[in-house]
Amino acid sequence: MESWRRILAESLSEPEEIAHALKMDVEDVKSVTDIYPVRINPYYLSLIKEKGDTIWKQCAPDLRELEDLAGNADPLDEENQSRNKVVIHRYPDRVLLMVSNQCAMYCRFCTRKRRVGDSKKNIQPAEVMQGIDYIRKHKEIRDVIVSGGDPFLLSDEILEKYLKALRAIPHVEIIRIGTRTPCVLPQRITKKLCRMLKKYHPLYINTHFEHPSEITAESSKACEMLADAGIPLGNQSVVLKDLNDDPLVMKELFQKLLKIRVKPYYLYLCDPVKGIKHFRTGIEKGLAIIRAVKGYTSGMATPQFVVDSSAGKIPLVPQYIIENTDNVLKLQSTFSDRVVEYIEVE
Ligand SMILES: *Cc1c(COP(=O)(O)O)cnc(C)c1O
Ligand code: SF4
Numbered sequence: 001m002e003s004w005r006r007i008l009a010e011s012l013s014e015p016e017e018i019a020h021a022l023k024m025d026v027e028d029v030k031s032v033t034d035i036y037p038v039r040i041n042p043y044y045l046s047l048i049k050e051k052g053d054t055i056w057k058q059c060a061p062d063l064r065e066l067e068d069l070a071g072n073a074d075p076l077d078e079e080n081q082s083r084n085k086v087v088i089h090r091y092p093d094r095v096l097l098m099v100s101n102q103c104a105m106y107c108r109f110c111t112r113k114r115r116v117g118d119s120k121k122n123i124q125p126a127e128v129m130q131g132i133d134y135i136r137k138h139k140e141i142r143d144v145i146v147s148g149g150d151p152f153l154l155s156d157e158i159l160e161k162y163l164k165a166l167r168a169i170p171h172v173e174i175i176r177i178g179t180r181t182p183c184v185l186p187q188r189i190t191k192k193l194c195r196m197l198k199k200y201h202p203l204y205i206n207t208h209f210e211h212p213s214e215i216t217a218e219s220s221k222a223c224e225m226l227a228d229a230g231i232p233l234g235n236q237s238v239v240l241k242d243l244n245d246d247p248l249v250m251k252e253l254f255q256k257l258l259k260i261r262v263k264p265y266y267l268y269l270c271d272p273v274k275g276i277k278h279f280r281t282g283i284e285k286g287l288a289i290i291r292a293v294k295g296y297t298s299g300m301a302t303p304q305f306v307v308d309s310s311a312g313k314i315p316l317v318p319q320y321i322i323e324n325t326d327n328v329l330k331l332q333s334t335f336s337d338r339v340v341e342y343i344e345v346e
Contacts, residue, residue, distance in 0.1 A: 004187040008104060008153075011041040022060050023051065032061035036275065037117030039106045044184050047213065054211040057243050059105055064278040071274030073114040077310035086123060086131035090312055094143035095135060099128050099162055102153040104185035109240055109279040111271050111308075116149050123149070125158065132165045135172065142173040152181040152188050156196050163200040175200060178236075180208040186222035194229040206234040206265055211244050212252045220260045227261040234265030237303070241270075241278065245285040247292030254293060254301035264303035269316070271308060283307075283316055291318050295335035 001009075012018045015033050018040065019026035032038065040059045047055040083089050088096040103110075106117050115121045135141050144166055151159060166172050181188040182205075197203055205226055209215065227233055235257050239245050244253070254264045267289065270280040286305045293302045306313040323330040327344040 002190065004185060004190070007041055007043055007185065007187055011039045011105075012045065013037070013039050018061065021045065022056070024060070028063055029061050032063065032065055036061070036065060036113060037106050039103070039117065041104055041185055043187065043218070044105045047216065049213075054213050054243050057240075058107055058109070058210060060108070062108060062278065065108065065275040068275050068277040071272050071277055073274045075272045075310075076111070076308055078112075081310065083134050084130055085127050087134050089134075089138075089141075090310075093140055094145065095141050096145045096147050097128070097131050097135070097162075097166075098123060098148050099146055099151050099159075100148035100153050103148070103150040104153060104181050104188065107180070109238060109270060109276045111273055111276075112149075113273055113275050125161075128162055129165070132162065132169075135166070136169050139171045142171055143176065144172055144174075145176045145178060147178040150179050150181060151177050152179040152193070156193055160196050163197075163203075167200050174202045174204060176204040176206060178206050178208075182207045182222040182226065182233075183209045183214050183219050186216075186218040189222035189225050191225070194225050197226075197231060198229045201230060203231055204234065205231050206236055207262060208236050209253060209257060209262070210237050210240060212249065212256050215253075215256045215260065223260040223262050233262040235262045235303070236266045236268065237264070238268045238270050238279075239281050239286045239289065241281045241285075243279070245281045245289075247289045250289045251293050251297060251301070254303065255297060258298065258301050264301055266313070267303040267305045269305070269307040286316060287318050291334040294318075295333050 012021055015026055015030040018024065018038055019029045038061050044055065044059060078088050081088050081090050086098045101116060101118065101121055101123050103116060110116055135144060146162065163175065166175055223233055237244065244250055257264055267286060269283060269286055270276065290302065290305050305316050307316055318334055320331055320333065321329055322332050322339060327346065329342040329344060330339050331342055332339045
């Protein structure tokens, strides 16, 4: 068995073992696991330094997940916009192709909480092949985002079968993979996997780090191996209340990501998904993060802050135009008090 499989097999998932390892009340744990899956693999568990820290908050079941009755299970309307069970075709030229329902750790704030980790909603290879048929029939699709769940929870062989089928479609120009394994199970990034991925360029990977404490020797190595395979790496983070909604913490995260060759790509406002209300913040928190990085540090370290919606991702930006009268714009950057005038063309 590959070592990442062994680590994954030793994950905490039963209420008794979770309660024991996390020193929680077993009944509390059970009431959450009855509704939502929990999986904490030994690597991610080892990053917890104390109860309630930033790693803990991402993986430990919390009774507040059950108290949130107002949220919508699918606020982005993904189920309706799905052309079959596995393809979401929301944008003109690109689709999301969901190939796995499993993840190496179940983030408590997951946007796809309604389906991820639910074994009754497992994705079958035949369904993925139907999704690929849809892509083959739609010549306007030039960009396929392989997602889930986490595509890297599949075996190298099954993943390769999908990548090969996508690459055989002439109009598919680029393939992107969304995976959190470099962060939560870096042992998954093996030499064998990298050798396989390299065959399917142009290939991009977006990963998902939320906090500087996740940047370890292991996760740095995983990103280095992928980058060495010629794969440009991006990162998507979510602004999470009392976890990373702090401009200085996020500036540190973005700078550290660049050091491990990962470019911050998107910063998301937390979606109004049922069961994750206790992670949600106002727009101001995200704007404060952008204000604290744009101009203060490398432009490369600045992701785009967006709110996701059924109409696509909508950028949210700080107010840079202070005034606009008679072709004279008064502009102010985020890191300087100076207001500059810009004369617009007639
Ligand atoms: C985010 C997303 C994409 C990709 O958007 P980009 O802005 O191109 O990164 C595509 N489809 C769906 C459904 C998405 O949610
Ligand atoms: S890795 Fe992504 S899909 Fe999986 S639980 Fe976390 S947020 Fe959800």
